[in-house]
Amino acid sequence: MRTRDLFILSGIIGIILMMVVPIPLALLDFLLIINITIALMIILIAMNTQQALDFSIFPTLLLITTLFRLALNVSTTRNILTEAEAGNVVATFGSFVAGGNLVVGFVVFLILVIVQFIVITKGSERVAEVGARFTLDAMPGKQMAIDADLNSGLINEQEAKDRRKKIEREADFYGAMDGASKFVKGDAIASIVILFINMIGGLIIGATFHDMTLSESLKTFSILTIGDGLVSQIPALLISSAAGIIVTRAASEGNLASDLTAQLFSYPKLLYVVAGTILFLGIFTPIHFITTAPIAGLLILAAVRMQRNLSRKAEETEHMVEEQKIEEVRSPESVVSLLSVDPIEFEFGYGLIPLADTEQGGDLLDRIILIRRQCALELGLVVPVIRIHDNIQLRPNDYVIKIKGNTVARGDLLLNHYLAMSPGIEDDSIVGIETSEPAFGLPALWIDESMKERAELSGYTVVDPPSVVATHLTEVVKRHAHELLGRQETKLLVENVKESYPAIVEELIPNVLSVGDIQKVLAKLLKEKISIRDLVTIFETLADYGTYTKDPDILTEYVRQALSRQITNQFASGGDSLKVVTIGPALEKKIAESVQQTEHGSYLALDPVSSQTIFQKVTEQVSKLVQQGQQPVILASPTIRMYLRQLLERTMQDITVLSYSELEPQAEIQSVGVVNL
CATH class of the missing domain: 3.40.50.12790 (FHIPEP family, domain 4)
Known part of the structure; x- marks a missing residue:
């Protein structure tokens, strides 16, 4: 065994021996100072840990320190009752705190016990209990998240093992803290019992064995009892406070000092409000201005310095971001980002910016969301995110629609006009700018607000520019839907079906067909505007006929026949x-x-x-x-x-x-x- 192992074992055995073997007063004073030192070390370590697991030995240490403190209580009680003294440490605490007044000493001791027992210990116990419960309840979800990250390749096997081990350690730690907090609670109760034993037993023994008068016995044993209680309760209070700090640290990114300064003093404007309130109390209440003015001045000074620091940090952050962008452009890897192509793009001239600018009343973004929902319902296709941006190379009122970087449609709009399409019978009184409806190529007119009502009365179909764009974009997406469905998009559709119908997917992929084969069939259906929303029927058909042929054309014909009801309703609806x-x-x-x-x-x-x-x-x-x-x-x-x-x-x-x-x-x-x- 190593020397440190022998030292720890010897210490534990020594704690047990202290309960039965008398200890010299000089050694007792030394051990009492050691107890206070350990308590200070524990609370300082608790304040400087970033995570609870950084101090995972705390539950065991809490038991050892409680046992050590109780052993010291037994030793001091033995000396108090047998020799009417317990060393310089106990006598100093008793006389210094009491200040010659026994009632004050008892009140201070009782306050410490109440604060520890009712406030800190009860609170720490409750937090530890709730923390243990929620940690255990969250374990299955965390394990599933780790498995999902591992399956998707975000983490490797070793990282998954480390994260699982961390979750297990968290559960063990909070469970141990839930039980260890009972030690502090029991220690507080034992201190109260020992107080009465020392007091009552001391009075009896002082009068019986030490030939003291009642007043001498009361004074001597009261001071010793108060000193013993304080020497015991102050370290206990520090350790129970450390327990509370440990179990209440949640979502922390640093130690206690850094979190306090970063979060409590992050709002300099609020310090001005506090300073003003303090000044108000000093001016308009009996509280003297001299008392409140220094505090208000310190708050104002702190707020000013905080604002300067925040401004400097914001400038530094902005400067760092700009430097990073410059470095990214200079680096060879920056060219790789230029290789990506957006599935769908909508580019427009600067004159059409109000269409997409919500501050100017533009609702194009909301209409695109509706377009994606409509395509999902009508075609069963999850349309990729449509990238919208202006292009100064276009004419002000022009726009283009691109599929995978290539222009597939274009049009022009007049924002302050309406597009009027004739019902077949022209009305010469309707005047406007001749154009073509971009989605279907029908002849139309751009008319102004004053002509709108007359056109509607004449049977013209009148639509506003955002509706023209939305209709055009919808038709383009439907016409090129088969180009937007790749293998990755198909895999997402397959995974969605697998959640509800795992048997179909497991039989079909990869034993019968690959994802690429299925993608070809779905693309052929979309190319002829056949909805693929009923993927269950499509997969069932592919599983039935995929064993006979891999030809996507023939498989598509089988699927179309299986979707006969859907096709009939699509082209012969309404009876x-x-x-x-x-x-x-x-x-x-x-x-x-x-x-x-x-x-x-x-x-x-x-x-x-x-x-x-x-x-x-x-x-x-x-x-x-x-x-x-x-x-x-x-x-x-x-x-x-x-x-x-x-x-x-x-x-x-x-x-x-x-x-x-x-x-x-x-x-x-x-x-x-x-x-x-």
């Missing part, structure tokens, strides 16, 4: 019949014969003349639907639907191509034309 253009037998046969099968999949191989003929025939029939104000829909057989869609999307991106198996049997279908060769 109206679905007006479609059907494909004739000759054209279906031509397309089926032109499909080429390869090891990488199948594709449509038509000669240019046939392709041009098909485009012309489809355009003629689709125009009939457009003239009737209907959405153009082409209906084909399931075997050629995807090939026909691949052919038509080159020139007619917005046209919808459905198959018979994608519509519910009860859906009412009305053919308004046939495309044939």
